[in-house]
Structures are given as C-alpha cells and as structure tokens.
Amino acid sequence: MNRIVVGPFNRVEGDLEVTLDVADGRVAAARVNSPLFRGFEQILVGKDPRDALVFVPRICGICSVSQSAAAAAALRAAMGLAVPDNGRHAANLVLATENLADHFTHFYLFFMPDFARDAYAGRRWFEAARARFKAVEGSATADALPARAAFMHTLGLLAGKWPHTLSLQPGGSARAVSAAEKIRLYALLREFRGWLERRLFGDSLEAIAALDSMAALEAWAAARPPGASDFRLFLEIAADLKLRRAGRATDVYLSYGAYGDADDALFARGVWRPGSATTALDAGAIVEDVSHAWLRDEAPRHPLQGHTWPDADKAGAYSWCKAPRLGGEVVECGALARQLVDGQPLLRELVTGEGGSVFARVLGRLLEFARVLPAMETWVRAIEPGAPFCAQGELPDDAQGVGLVEAARGALGHWLTVRHGRIVGYQIIAPTTWNFSPRDAAGTPGALEQALVGLPMAEDGSVPALVQHVVRSFDPCMVCTVH
Amino acid sequence: MNLIWLQSGGCGGCTMSLLCSDARDLLGLLRDAGINILWHPSLSEQTGPEALALLEACANGEIPLDLLCVEGAMLRGPAGSGRFHVLAGSGKPMIHWVEALAARARHTLAIGSCAAWGGISAGGTNPTEACGLQYEGETRGGLLGAGYRGSAGLPVINVAGCPTHPGWVVDTLLALALGEFGADALDALARPRFYADQLVHHGCSRNEFYEFKASAEKPSDLGCMMEHLGCKGTQAHADCNLRPWNGSGSCTSGGYACISCTEPGFETPGHPFAQTPKVAGIPIGLPSDMPKAWFVALAALSKSATPRRVRENATADHPQITPAIRRTGLK
Numbered sequence: 001m002n003r004i005v006v007g008p009f010n011r012v013e014g015d016l017e018v019t020l021d022v023a024d025g026r027v028a029a030a031r032v033n034s035p036l037f038r039g040f041e042q043i044l045v046g047k048d049p050r051d052a053l054v055f056v057p058r059i060c061g062i063c064s065v066s067q068s069a070a071a072a073a074a075l076r077a078a079m080g081l082a083v084p085d086n087g088r089h090a091a092n093l094v095l096a097t098e099n100l101a102d103h104f105t106h107f108y109l110f111f112m113p114d115f116a117r118d119a120y121a122g123r124r125w126f127e128a129a130r131a132r133f134k135a136v137e138g139s140a141t142a143d144a145l146p147a148r149a150a151f152m153h154t155l156g157l158l159a160g161k162w163p164h165t166l167s168l169q170p171g172g173s174a175r176a177v178s179a180a181e182k183i184r185l186y187a188l189l190r191e192f193r194g195w196l197e198r199r200l201f202g203d204s205l206e207a208i209a210a211l212d213s214m215a216a217l218e219a220w221a222a223a224r225p226p227g228a229s230d231f232r233l234f235l236e237i238a239a240d241l242k243l244r245r246a247g248r249a250t251d252v253y254l255s256y257g258a259y260g261d262a263d264d265a266l267f268a269r270g271v272w273r274p275g276s277a278t279t280a281l282d283a284g285a286i287v288e289d290v291s292h293a294w295l296r297d298e299a300p301r302h303p304l305q306g307h308t309w310p311d312a313d314k315a316g317a318y319s320w321c322k323a324p325r326l327g328g329e330v331v332e333c334g335a336l337a338r339q340l341v342d343g344q345p346l347l348r349e350l351v352t353g354e355g356g357s358v359f360a361r362v363l364g365r366l367l368e369f370a371r372v373l374p375a376m377e378t379w380v381r382a383i384e385p386g387a388p389f390c391a392q393g394e395l396p397d398d399a400q401g402v403g404l405v406e407a408a409r410g411a412l413g414h415w416l417t418v419r420h421g422r423i424v425g426y427q428i429i430a431p432t433t434w435n436f437s438p439r440d441a442a443g444t445p446g447a448l449e450q451a452l453v454g455l456p457m458a459e460d461g462s463v464p465a466l467v468q469h470v471v472r473s474f475d476p477c478m479v480c481t482v483h
Numbered sequence: 484m485n486l487i488w489l490q491s492g493g494c495g496g497c498t499m500s501l502l503c504s505d506a507r508d509l510l511g512l513l514r515d516a517g518i519n520i521l522w523h524p525s526l527s528e529q530t531g532p533e534a535l536a537l538l539e540a541c542a543n544g545e546i547p548l549d550l551l552c553v554e555g556a557m558l559r560g561p562a563g564s565g566r567f568h569v570l571a572g573s574g575k576p577m578i579h580w581v582e583a584l585a586a587r588a589r590h591t592l593a594i595g596s597c598a599a600w601g602g603i604s605a606g607g608t609n610p611t612e613a614c615g616l617q618y619e620g621e622t623r624g625g626l627l628g629a630g631y632r633g634s635a636g637l638p639v640i641n642v643a644g645c646p647t648h649p650g651w652v653v654d655t656l657l658a659l660a661l662g663e664f665g666a667d668a669l670d671a672l673a674r675p676r677f678y679a680d681q682l683v684h685h686g687c688s689r690n691e692f693y694e695f696k697a698s699a700e701k702p703s704d705l706g707c708m709m710e711h712l713g714c715k716g717t718q719a720h721a722d723c724n725l726r727p728w729n730g731s732g733s734c735t736s737g738g739y740a741c742i743s744c745t746e747p748g749f750e751t752p753g754h755p756f757a758q759t760p761k762v763a764g765i766p767i768g769l770p771s772d773m774p775k776a777w778f779v780a781l782a783a784l785s786k787s788a789t790p791r792r793v794r795e796n797a798t799a800d801h802p803q804i805t806p807a808i809r810r811t812g813l814k
Binding site for chain 1: 496509567604606734756758
C-alpha cells in the first residue's frame with residue numbers, strides 16, 4: 001500500500017487536498033481534506049440577524065449569491081414574509097445568472113484545461129483541445145471571459161455588483177427594475193444565448209434541451225464533426241476517454257428544488273435513486289457528523305442543534321469539513337442531482353444504466369444552460385415595472401428559519417436561530433460539504449471519497465489526469481464547504 | 484514580470500471579481516504588459532507537485548518573483564500555529580509560505596480587504612486570529628510587520644475592497660509593469676490613490692436625495708440611505724460610483740447601502756450594517772470633511788426646501804412624480 005497526497009489541487013474553488021491509498025495500481029481508498037477553516041458560524045453568533053446578509057455572501061466569492069439567497073430565505077421564513085412576483089422574478093434571475101456563470105467558469109476555466117495537458121498528446125482530439133482549452137493561453141480563455149463578463153452585466157443592473165450583493169432581501173429584491181432596464185436585461189440574456197448557441201453548443205438551446213435520450217444525443221453528435229462546437233468536442237473526448245465509466249459515487253441524489261417555492265419551482269425538490277421515482281425530502285433527517293473533522297467531538301446533530309467548535313489536535317480527524325448525512329445515507333448533489341430529481345429523461349437513462357460519472361455530471365451542467373436561460377428570458381418578460389419588488393416586515397425577537405436553495409453545485413441550507421433579537425445559532429451545509437465530506441462515525445466515506453476508489457494510477461506513480469477529472473467533475477467549492 | 488497569486492483566509496471573491504473585468508481579453512492584456520502569471524490557483528494548469536515546485540523555486544530565489552498577490556486574510560490561529568490554513572500538499576501553514584515569498588518579492592500586493600486588513604474573516608470574535616499582510620484592522624503590523632518593504636521599496640500595496648474592483652487590480656498591475664507606480668501613488672493606508680482619493684458618494688445616483696436629505700426608510704426605497712439605512716458612501720474611500728461594477732452597477736445603485744468595505748475594520752461597525760447609528764436624531768458618522776454644526780444646519784435647511792417630487796420618490800421603489808417640464812423661454 002502506497003499513500004499519495006495530492007495538493008494544492010487547483011482549478012477548484014478554494015483549498016483541497018486529496019490523500020490516495022494505492023494498491024495494485026489502483027486507488028484503494030481516498031481521504032478528502034479541506035485544509036482551511038474561517039469560522040463563519042461563530043462569527044455570526046451575537047450579530048443582528050439581518051447582518052447575516054453582509055457576512056454569508058463572503059463565505060464564497062464564486063457562489064456568493066446562493067449564500068445570500070439561503071440567508072434571505074431563512075430570514076424570510078423567520079419573518080413569515082411573502083415575496084411579490086417581481087421580487088421572485090428578480091431573485092430567480094440573480095441566482096440563475098450566478099449559477100450559469102459558475103457552470104461556465106467550471107467548463108471553460110476549471111474542467112476542460114486538463115484535456116490540454118501533455119499527457120494526452122497524440123490523442124486524435126488533442127490539438128483541438130490544446131488550442132481551445134490550454135490553461136491561461138487557450139483561445140477559450142480569451143473568448144469566454146469577455147462573454148461571461150458581459151453576461152454578468154445583468155447583475156450590475158439587478159444586484160449592483162457581483163460578488164457580494166446586498167440586493168437580495170427577505171422580502172424580495174431591493175433593486176426595482178425600470179421599463180428601460182427590463183429591455184436591457186432581455187438584450188443581455190439574448191446576447192449570452194447567442195454566444196452559447198454559436199460557441200458552446202453549435203445549436204439552439206431548444207434543440208439541446210430537447211435531447212431526451214442517449215440515442216438522441218448520439219445521433220446529434222454523429223450529425224456534426226468533432227470540431228463543430230465546444231460541446232461536440234467534449235462529447236468526442238468523453239467517448240474516447242470513457243468518462244461514462246469513471247467517478248461513480250453513491251447514486252443517491254438530493255435536490256432542494258430550484259427557482260421558486262417547492263410547489264411552483266422550475267426544478268423539483270426531492271431525493272432520487274436509479275430505478276425509482278423521486279421521493280419527498282425529509283429535511284428533519286439531515287444530520288452532521290464530526291467524527292473525522294477537526295471539530296470537538298459530539299454526537300451527530302441536526303443543524304438547528306449543531307455547533308462548530310474547532311479542535312485542531314483531534315486524533316483521527318483529517319478535514320475541517322463535517323460529514324452531512326440524510327437519514328444516515330451519503331448523498332450526492334449538484335446539477336446532475338437537480339436534473340435527475342426533476343426527471344430530465346436523458347440523464348435518468350444514463351444514470352439508471354451506468355450510474356453517475358464524470359460525463360453525467362458535466363452533461364448535467366451543460367443541459368442546465370439549455371433549460372435555465374430560456375426560463376430567465378420568461379422571468380425578465382414577466383417583470384412588471386412599477387409593481388413592488390420587496391415586501392417589508394418585522395423580525396421577531398425569538399425565531400427560527402431555514403433557507404434551502406440550490407447553488408450551482410447543489411443543495412445549500414442555512415439554519416438560523418434568533419433569541420432576544422440576536423443570532424444564537426447559524427449552521428450552514430454547503431453542496432460540497434455533502435459531496436466532499438470525510439468519513440462518518442460508521443467509517444462510511446463521502447461521495448468523492450467513494451468516486452475515487454478503483455481508479456487506475458499512472459505507472460510512474462504520478463497522479464493521472466483521470467483523478468483530476470473525477471474531482472473536478474463535482475465542481476467543488478471548498479471555501480463554502482468549510483466556511 | 485513574474486506573478487504569483489495565492490489565496491488564504493478569504494472567499495476567492497477578488498479573483499472572481501477580477502474575471503468580471505470588462506477588458507476584452509483580460510489575460511492577454513496582462514501578458515501584453517509583460518506580466519507572466521507563473522501560478523494562480525484558479526487559472527493555472529500546474530497542480531500538486533508541479534505547483535509546489537514553482538512556489539519553492541520562487542521562495543528560494545531560483546525564479547525571480549516580481550509580483551506577489553495575496554488574496555484572503557492571514558490566519559495565524561490556532562494559538563499562532565497557522566494551522567487553520569495549511570497549503571494543501573505542503574504540510575506548511577500558508578502564513579509561512581507568504582512570509583517566505585514576500586521576502587523575495589519586488590512588490591507585494593494585498594488583493595482585497597481580507598489581505599489588507601483582516602476583513603470579514605476577522606469579524607465577530609475573530610476565531611482564526613485573522614489579520615492582513617501589513618495591517619491588523621487600522622493598526623500597522625499584520626503578518627509581515629510595519630517595517631516590511633518589497634525589494635523595490637514599497638510597503639504592501641493594499642488594493643482593498645470586499646471584493647476589490649477588477650479595475651483597481653488591473654490598473655495597479657499595469658502601472659507597476661509600466662514602472663509608473665511609486666510611493667506617492669499610495670494613500671495613508673497604502674491604497675492606490677487613483678481609486679482611494681475619491682469617495683463612494685462621488686457620482687452616486689442618489690445625490691439629489693442626499694442634497695435634500697430625502698431619505699430612504701426601507702430596502703428598495705429610492706432615497707438617500709445615509710440617514711436611516713447605514714450608508715457610509717460619504718466616508719468610504721473608493722470610486723465605485725464613478726467606475727461602474729459589472730457594466731453599470733454599484734452598491735448604492737443596486738439598492739443597498741455602502742458598508743465601506745474598502746476601509747479597515749469595516750466588518751465591525753458597532754451597529755447593524757443596515758441601520759444608521761444616531762445621537763439625538765443626528766447620524767454619528769458624518770460626511771468626511773464636514774463640520775458637524777454645518778451638517779446639522781444645512782440638513783435642516785435642505786429638508787425644509789425639499790421639493791415634493793424628491794420627498795415622495797425617496798420612499799418609493801420607482802419614481803412617483805417625474806420632474807416638471809418648465810418652459811423658461813431660454814433655449
């Protein structure tokens with residue numbers, strides 16, 4: 001048995017170290033460490049509850065809006081507010097912009113550059129991948145960054161700035177949209193759609209969203225050359241490297257439901273596993289286990305009763321990350337989970353047949369461009385300038401509130417307790433906390449830890465690119481994980 | 484010029500903000516100015532041992548290091564050990580990496596308020612003993628000490644902001660690359676003066692409401708947010724309303740108060756962020772350069788002269804009354 005420590009693991013958000021036990025040329029066990037701790041859950045205690053809206057976005061610079069949205073939802077629940085239609089549309093647009101921008105950043109800056117590594121020289125697609133996706137130098141960097149920056153102009157209008165807006169409020173959005181701004185928002189979305197259709201897909205978003213089976217996807221790919229678009233090139237690479245066979249985790253998928261309340265959300269809430277229908281989420285069955293975290297030992301707790309007390313010297317611990325479990329199970333979240341729970345037929349067929357994989361996770365994100373951007377266009381069209389954007393209300397001196405939202409990377413929950421007008425409890429479970437959790441008290445590894453087991457190692461003992469593909473396929477956000 | 488970018492006790496938001504730069508080809512622009520990104524955690528290909536080898540070569544002087552950019556606070560805890568942030572794969576606390584690299588760097592830049600002062604990471608009880616590179620809040624010192632200078636002679640350049648504006652970073656890097664950035668380009672807190680010599684108030688789209696002290700009372704109101712909603716735009720040093728964010732935005736145009744995120748200690752204002760502390764009905768934090776008596780007198784006068792349009796629009800989320808069309812006969 002040989003032990004390899006991989007880090008710094010870059011082109012992810014935040015700090016990540018992976019320890020691999022290797023036996024017989026394969027990964028026998030993996031341990032995932034988040035080697036950074038900041039202590040937001042302690043920083044928040046004693047604050048005015050509304051100050052959470054200042055602090056929590058600063059947990060994370062890549063998904064700061066999703067943290068804002070979860071805090072606003074928790075405060076909203078505590079205040080018993082109902083958001084006016086305009087406020088819902090604006091908040092959906094702000095969150096959807098960030099989520100799609102994250103998918104975009106992941107694909108172009110974090111994930112694809114690994115296929116331009118010299119290790120792949122000689123593959124039939126290599127020269128194309130290198131020209132387009134080489135880190136820092138590839139044509140995609142020069143061409144995708146401006147497209148992303150232009151898309152983010154929607155947040156200049158709707159949210160003042162990104163990251164770290166304060167426009168998302170418990171009652172909706174503090175930023176009303178005028179009639180002229182509504183038209184500018186629409187134009188910005190259409191501009192981004194144009195870029196996606198030209199460069200990412202080489203087809204209309206509607207045609208991509210209509211791909212409803214693996215046969216349909218394969219027929220789509222067969223009808224165009226590998227260099228036709230970035231998506232087509234990804235399909236070529238994925239087929240050659242058999243990315244459908246790499247990186248299977250537990251195949252239990254959790255989504256809190258996205259863009260709207262549970263009943264009228266664009267994407268449904270629930271839990272899905274291959275071979276069954278979506279089942280309802282019991283959020284009361286969520287606990288966090290700290291047995292392998294550098295946190296003071298205590299029994300697994302529901303986040304409303306949870307604590308985060310560091311203990312850097314704890315024996316047997318190897319991460320600052322807690323181990324969330326749903327009814328005792330390790331679950332996976334993210335775009336793939338969101339789409340599986342919602343019933344997207346192509347992904348359900350893929351995962352039912354072969355289980356989750358690097359390919360399925362990336363495909364899940366790409367399909368979300370095609371499903372979410374058209375929805376954003378309808379939300380902009382539904383804005384009624386002149387009607388209210390933000391409901392007002394009082395926060396009780398003693399209250400609890402839960403905010404469950406979907407960040408780009410999946411299920412994000414905030415659990416807030418207020419006593420005498422001050423925060424006395426604030427616990428956060430971020431998507432990557434689910435996906436990159438360490439072992440629990442029963443010794444069960446987290447989702448990534450399971451997904452890495454069995455991968456072949458390079459003969460020279462170095463870490464093969466495949467390990468990097470598996471890790472990055474989750475699009476981890478480590479700063480959120482350890483907050 | 485070789486550039487290394489490190490992230491420690493922060494959120495990565497300053498990098499993400501940088502990627503929102505409206506430069507048509509951001510990395511090409513830096514390359515064109517002679518800036519060579521040796522390693523950046525979000526952008527570079529090198530990972531694991533390759534990345535550590537690069538950092539070590541810079542730390543021991545084998546590769547010259549011209550620009551050291553550090554994002555995020557320096558986490559000195561627990562008990563001074565630095566173990567709240569160990570650079571992955573190295574077994575060594577990030578504060579030790581930063582000390583070693585800063586000792587070799589021609590210029591050291593604190594990217595964002597966490598790296599400059601400690602920032603939001605130092606909020607509340609500061610559980611991680613967070614501080615900035617050369618400041619701890621308003622006090623000089625920080626990780627590197629008050630006497631630290633890069634080998635080119637400048638103290639740590641504090642490109643403060645939470646997040647920092649992409650333009651502030653790009654302009655600073657380009658000015659350094661062109662050799663046009665000296666000690667006189669820094670303000671008293673070592674921030675680049677080109678953005679820190681303005682106030683957020685300058686160019687604020689709510690200025691007419693400010694003039695008449697026509698105040699917003701709740702989130703989404705159009706009025707001035709200084710009197711009730713905690714806005715510090717008249718005291719915060721930054722050009723946010725002159726140099727837009729994400730195309731056209733700013734905090735105040737986005738419907739919420741300036742929390743003075745470029746200033747040391749902004750994370751601990753001593754009051755709820757969205758609430759203005761007052762004594763006898765008068766805000767404690769008065770505009771920079773304004774004698775209190777004058778402020779009180781002018782506020783009373785301007786309130787008495789507030790046009791109905793401005794007064795009514797101040798507490799609505801969209802204009803209720805549009806400006807009158809007055810036919811003066813002048814062309």
